[in-house]
Amino acid sequence: MVIKITDHVTRCHTNNDGEKIFNLIKPLIDKGNKVELSFNGIDSITSSFVNSAFIELLQYFEFSHIRSRLNFISTNKSINQIIRKRFKFETEDRQKLELREAI
Amino acid sequence: MEIFLPDHFDRNSMYSFISDIIYEDNRPKNKEIILNFSSLEFIKPSGITILHNIIQWLLRQNVKVYVDLPDLSKIADNRNSVTYLDDSGFFEYYLKKRQFENSHVRPTTIPLKNVTFEEYYSWLDNTLVAWLAHSLQIADTSGFSGLKTCIGEIFNNIKDHSGEKIGCVFAQHYPANNEIEIAISDFGVGIPCQIRKKFDCKNDAEALELAIKEGYTTKSLPTNRGAGLENLLGFVLGYNGGRIYIHSNKGKLECHVAGSEKVIKSDNSEQFYPGTLVLIKLRTDTIYEEPDEEDFSW
Structure with a gap:
């Protein structure tokens, strides 16, 4: 299923923008659907948007499940980098940070 | 009390100016302050x-502020700092009128503006990016994605951490140096104030160093993750x-x-800045x- 982001938000900059997208895609992934999110018409995103729209999914699904069910299309280099970097940190580096804090 | 502005006003000289106005415990020194502009020779965008x-x-803080102009x-020299301030829209904002008949926004700057969180995105597209595209003679503005993300991150930071939802913005293009300066300031509680509520930092400089590291968040919103x-x-x-300051x-x-x-x-300064200034x-x-x-791949 393809969801065009600009049908639902006019920008991808705030937590609120992200929450709207999260509320669209989470029920679809719950039902086992594959979701393709189209960024057509969007040229920039922020970390707040990515956190609220996508990183929040890690509270409900394994990363491997998210990767198998969620894809992004009509993106640019900057958007791809921010999404990949955020997921990498939250799935690999945050644990190291928390372990270091615990010690 | 009358306060003379520094002859060169920028982020380095501001501390002596602030110490004339604000006590170390962050209280104004007087209920009435007259800002005298006669000593001001040069002022940077910051x-x-x-x-x-x-x-x-x-x-x-309910202080009455007065402006004392030379x-x-x-003043005949159009390079004078007062004309620069007038061209920026500063006096129009506070005194409700421009001070010189031929005052105008310079093509190398955008007007000084208080930008609210709600309006920052349209200001970003319609003012900052449009001005920059015109200055750099670029027709397709969709390649300013990195800049737009930067401004978005700064405004999200103001909204989530300062206790305010407004930033004051001014920008200048220096064509000879191939550089632009964008200064955004809020008068909220400050980043160190928020960071030190959650993390053990020995001073505000250490708190700022922590604030720029990924993963250190004050969790002002459940979804915030310090990025x-x-x-x-x-x-x-x-x-x-x-560069970022x-x-x-x-x-x-x-x-x-x-x-x-x-x-x-x-570094730590002796004087307290009430809020946060980000200069890029x-x-x-x-x-x-x-x-x-570009095709996305995990």
Whole structure:
């Protein structure tokens, strides 16, 4: 299923923008659907948007499940980098940070 | 009490000015303050936002602020700092009228403006990016994605951490240096104030160093994860090769690249800055990314 982001938000900059997208895609992934999110018409995103729209999914699904069910299309280099970097940190580096804090 | 502005007003000279106005415990020194502009010879874009921010802070503390200008009829030199301030829209904002008949927004600047969180995105598209595209003679604005992300990160930071939802913005293009300066300031509680509530830091400089590291978050919102300022550094330093200066409470931070290494310098000032100033200096030759589509892969 393809969801065009600009049908639902006019920008991808705030937590609120992200929450709207999260509320669209989470029920679809719950039902086992594959979701393709189209960024057509969007040229920039922020970390707040990515956190609220996508990183929040890690509270409900394994990363491997998210990767198998969620894809992004009509993106640019900057958007791809921010999404990949955020997921990498939250799935690999945050644990190291928390372990270091615990010690 | 009458306060003379520094002869050169920028982020470095602001501390002596602030110490004339604000006690160390962050209280205004008088209920009435007259700002005398006669000594002002030069003011940087950051100086304009700082001055605007301090006045906003004083007004918030119910201080009456007066402006004492030099004799305008004797100012012929259009390079004078007062005409520069007038061209920025500063006096129009506070005195409700421009001071010189031929005052106008210079093509190398955008007007000084208080931008609310709600309106920042339209200001970003319609004012900042439109001005920059015109200055750099670029027709397709979709390649300013990195810059737009940076400004978004700064405004999200103001909204989530300062206790305010407004930032004062001023920007200037220096064509000869291939550089733009964008200064954004808020008069909120300051980044160190928020960071030190959650993390054990020995001073405000250390708190600022922590604030720019990915993963350190005050969790002002459940979904916040401490990535905004790190993302800002990623574009400015990593992609653009520019510089970032942050002044907040008593902390000062300067970030740039040397070769392939990020250089982060922090310091503590004697004087308290009421809020946060973020100054970014961007190279105009690397500010624009070709807006080509790229397939996403995990």
